[in-house]
Amino acid sequence: MSDTNNFVPVLEESHSNEKCREVHDILARIGDKWTVMVVGALSHGPVRYNQIRRSVEGISQRMLTLTLKGLEQDGLVIRTMYPTIPPRVDYELTDLGEKLIVPLEALYGWAIEHRPTILAAREEFAKKEQRGASTRACVRPM
Amino acid sequence: MSDTNNFVPVLEESHSNEKCREVHDILARIGDKWTVMVVGALSHGPVRYNQIRRSVEGISQRMLTLTLKGLEQDGLVIRTMYPTIPPRVDYELTDLGEKLIVPLEALYGWAIEHRPTILAAREEFAKKEQRGASTRACVRPM
DNA sequence: CTGGATCCACAGGGATACTG
């Protein structure tokens, strides 16, 4: 074989690897348990703290606060405090935050479109697991 | 009534909330620590186990195996086993898996484009945190 | 109302050694 001939584009590979790191950075932020849903709640316009909490429903104060702080830290949301009695805080997506919604919608689409397929694949896989602990197919398309 | 958002369409909100759940389902899979990078490694075509491992570089066998199994379970990759000596296993993106790359590229773009902005926002936030801490905490015991 | 602080349970994930 061509041992000396490595036709694999190394440069492109490392490039893609770098890109993956960048994306992973982002996904570490928006891919956590709550961020996406919070962003979704914010996508309609400025919302108050407890409004978000009710909207997401299931999130704890702690997680909501942490998530919002993370988003604020990354410049994705703006936090506006009104020193009234009782206090009131509005959260609003920044321009950057709104731009994030665009690629997020692409995932929305993919998720909704292929969700049935994925769920079907999971069940299919479960069946195979049960059946073939030893019957596993050793396919070799030569 | 100069309130922020009393006119929020509730129906649309709950609809969006549902969508968010779907997306979160997906992000729980592709948003974990390694899946994206593994998919990236697979995007060039069929790759062998240790090839991926070298490509991702930093992933443990355990995590690579788990990630691949998860992807296979969701029907995003195909696992092909060649019962040769030594054994050889190829992993390849399915049609569904390749379709995922499309919305993923959108995130690629967003991430790469706005990464500097985000990093800058983080540093800015860190500075504000420091200042705010000394500004707020006017109390100096001792 | 809007958080901060603390305690605690659990899963994610790394390192290592072993198998086929």
Place this chain on the structure above:
DNA sequence: CAGTATCCCTGTGGATCCAG
């Protein structure tokens, strides 16, 4: 080469109480 099994540590995230 391609995994599996085990141990163990850390972070995530929930519940609860406290404060401005």
